[in-house]
Each structure stands twice: as C-alpha cells, then as structure tokens.
Amino acid sequence: MHKGLKWLAVITTLGMLFVLLGGALVTKTGSGMGCGRSWPLCHGEIIPSNISLETFIELSHRAVSGSVGILVLALSIWSWKAIGHIRETKILSFLAFFFLFAQALIGAAAVIWSQSDFVLALHFGISLISFAAVLLLTLLIFEVDQRFDAHKLVIDRKMRFHIVGVTLYSYLVVYTGALVRHTNSSLVCPDWPFCVNDSPGLPTNMYEWIQMGHRFAAGLIFIWIAYITYSAIKNHKHQKVIYWGWIIAFILVCSQVASGAFVVLTRLNLFLALLHALIISCLFGLLSYFILLASRSRLK
Numbered sequence: 001m002h003k004g005l006k007w008l009a010v011i012t013t014l015g016m017l018f019v020l021l022g023g024a025l026v027t028k029t030g031s032g033m034g035c036g037r038s039w040p041l042c043h044g045e046i047i048p049s050n051i052s053l054e055t056f057i058e059l060s061h062r063a064v065s066g067s068v069g070i071l072v073l074a075l076s077i078w079s080w081k082a083i084g085h086i087r088e089t090k091i092l093s094f095l096a097f098f099f100l101f102a103q104a105l106i107g108a109a110a111v112i113w114s115q116s117d118f119v120l121a122l123h124f125g126i127s128l129i130s131f132a133a134v135l136l137l138t139l140l141i142f143e144v145d146q147r148f149d150a151h152k153l154v155i156d157r158k159m160r161f162h163i164v165g166v167t168l169y170s171y172l173v174v175y176t177g178a179l180v181r182h183t184n185s186s187l188v189c190p191d192w193p194f195c196v197n198d199s200p201g202l203p204t205n206m207y208e209w210i211q212m213g214h215r216f217a218a219g220l221i222f223i224w225i226a227y228i229t230y231s232a233i234k235n236h237k238h239q240k241v242i243y244w245g246w247i248i249a250f251i252l253v254c255s256q257v258a259s260g261a262f263v264v265l266t267r268l269n270l271f272l273a274l275l276h277a278l279i280i281s282c283l284f285g286l287l288s289y290f291i292l293l294a295s296r297s298r299l300k
Contacts, residue, residue, distance in 0.1 A: 005078055009138035012075045015068035016131040017281065019100075022061040023107075023124055024277040027181045028270060032110065034058030039111045065104060072096050072134060079137050086140055088292065096133035103127045121178040124277070125171060131281060132288040139289060153239060153297035162228045163294045166221065167287040173221050174280060176214040177260075185211045186268055192261045193219075218257060225253045245290060252283040 026032055034054035035042035042048045042059050051059075076093035083089050103126045110120055155163070180186055185207040189195035193215065195208055203209040225246070232246035259276040266272060 002082060005075075005082055005141055008071065008075050008078065009134075009141045012068065012071040013131075013134050013138045015064070015071055016100075016127075016134050017278070019061075019065050019068050019103075020124065020127050020131055020281050021274055021277060022064050023103075023127060024181075024274055025270075026058055026061050027124075027178075028268070028273050029054065029057055031055075031057040031061075035062075035111065037112060039108045065100075065107075069097075069100055069104065072100050072130065075134065075137065079141065083140060088136065088295075089140060092133045092137045092140070096130050096137060099126050099130035099133070103130065117179065117182040120182045121175055124178045125174050128171075128174060128281060128284055132285050135285045136288060136292055139292075153241070153293060155242070155294050155297040159228075159231065159236070159242070160294050162224075162231070163287070163290045166224050166228065167284075167291055169224070170221060170280075170284055170287055173214070173217045174284065176210070176217050177276075177280070179210055180214050183207060183210055187264065189215075189264070192264045215260075218260060222253050222257050225249055241293065245286065249283060249286055252279055252286065255279050256283060 026034075031054040034052065034056070035048070035058050036044075038044050040062065042055065042062075043050075048055055048059070076097045079089055080093050103123060106115070106119070106123050106126065109115060110123070183206075188205075188207040189211045191197040194200040195203060195212055203212050229246040229250040232242050236242040236246075256276065256279045259272055259279060263269065263272050263276055
C-alpha cells in the first residue's frame with residue numbers, strides 16, 4: 001500500500017479526534033457563540049480584533065474542522081482510487097465526507113439561526129459517524145482485517161445480533177450524553193449514582209430526567225457489553241480479534257462509566273469531561289469495526 005496514503009489516513013484519523021474533542025470543548029466551555037451570529041467569519045471578520053477565550057476556542061474549532069474536512073476529502077478520493085476494489089471503501093469514503101459536511105452545516109445553522117438543544121445534541125453524533133468511517137478506512141488501508149483473517153471468522157447469529165444491537169444502542173447513549181451537555185443538565189444531579197443519594201427517587205423535572213436518563217442508558221450499555229465480553233471469553237477464545245476486542249470494549253466502557261461519575265463528582269473537571277468524550281469515541285470506533293468484521297464473516 002502507498003506509504004503516503006497511510007500517513008494521510010493516520011493524520012486524518014487523529015484530526016477527526018481533534019474535531020470531536022474540539023466540539024466537546026466548545027460545548028463544555030459555552031463557547032458556541034464565541035464568534036457571535038457570524039459564520040464563516042467571526043464577528044464579521046476573518047480574524048477578529050478582540051479575541052476572548054470563548055472566541056479563540058470557537059475560532060480554533062472552526063479552523064481545525066475546516067482543515068480536517070480537506071484531509072477527509074483528500075483521503076476519500078485517494079482511497080477510492082487506490083483501494084476502491086475493496087467493497088467497503090466507496091461507502092466509507094462517502095460517509096466520512098458527507099457526515100463531516102453535515103456536521104459543519106448543523107454547526108453553522110446553530111450559529112446563524114439558533115437551534116433547539118435536541119437538534120444541537122445531534123452535532124457530536126454526526127461527527128462520530130464521520131470519525132468511525134475514517135477510522136475504518138484507515139484500518140482497511142493498513143490491511144488490518146487481513147491480518148486478523150476476517151474472511152475466516154465465523155460469527156454466530158447471537159454474537160452478530162449483539163454486535164449490531166449494542167453499536168446502534170451506543171449511538172443513543174452518545175445522543176443522551178450530548179443532550180445532557182446542551183441542556184446544561186450536567187450538575188442538576190449533584191450525586192452519583194443517584195440524583196441525590198440521600199433520597200433516591202424519580203426525577204422531578206425535565207433536566208433531572210435527561211441526566212438520569214443518560215445514566216440509565218450508560219448503565220445498560222455497561223451491562224450489555226459486560227455480557228457480550230463474558231460470551232466472547234467463553235465461546236470465542238479461538239478467535240483472537242473477537243476475544244481481545246470485546247475485552248478492550250469492556251475496559252473502555254468501564255472507563256467511560258468511571259469518567260462520567262468523576263465528571264459529576266469533580267463538578268465538571270474539563271480534563272475529565274474531554275476524556276469522557278474521547279473514550280466514547282474510541283468505543284464507538286471499536287464497535288464499528290466489529291460491524292465491519294461481522295459483515296465479512298461467515299454465518300454460523
């Protein structure tokens with residue numbers, strides 16, 4: 001495989017991670033209106049004369065997203081030409097650029113016209129699909145699937161159901177987490193795991209429902225991935241990519257739950273909040289790779 005294409009794939013994948021973390025940083029620091037109602041300019045200027053911290057964060061995110069957009073387009077075109085014979089290449093190339101472009105449009109619409117929190121919460125998830133597509137393209141370029149002999153994998157119907165189901169469900173978990181941030185519900189429940197540990201009960205307002213709904217969704221995916229990991233350890237020891245893949249997924253989901261708890265307990269520590277976004281991005285990328293493997297494996 002062309003060495004230049006591999007370098008471009010790695011740089012683009014890392015760039016997409018910066019786009020995801022940059023978007024999370026914008027939301028967590030309340031910098032979404034750092035450039036006012038102006039887009040693509042900032043306060044009507046290419047480089048604003050008065051730059052506050054919020055302006056710097058928002059402007060930096062726009063610059064990174066635009067630059068990575070060019071990289072994604074270049075990677076999509078080059079991959080299409082170089083490995084277009086691989087069946088997943090063309091659809092992944094399309095998804096990578098399409099969803100990054102859609103993310104940019106939603107971001108622009110939010111700045112110019114304002115959007116409801118329920119629409120804005122889609123922003124991170126749309127970027128996540130683009131990241132997953134870029135990651136899978138990178139894995140194809142490095143021929144990772146061939147090293148694991150993906151064509152020799154035999155995945156039974158039960159494991160295939162869990163792979164597809166938990167991946168789709170993880171997207172719902174991502175959406176509820178983004179909704180927590182966009183509705184400023186992060187600290188509406190001061191304790192963990194219950195909203196108020198001294199008096200556990202049902203939420204009393206919309207913001208508590210959003211926060212506790214996300215915690216419930218996160219708890220369910222933890223249990224689901226724990227069960228799949230148990231099944232993989234028990235039944236797939238001979239298939240190392242499934243065996244070790246689900247162990248890594250379980251480590252990631254444990255880290256995700258722990259970081260989410262500490263985000264609340266530390267009253268929104270920024271480093272932990274960004275780590276929380278990074279972990280779910282890695283987990284979704286891994287689950288997406290399982291989808292790729294399942295689509296290639298033989299059915300038992």
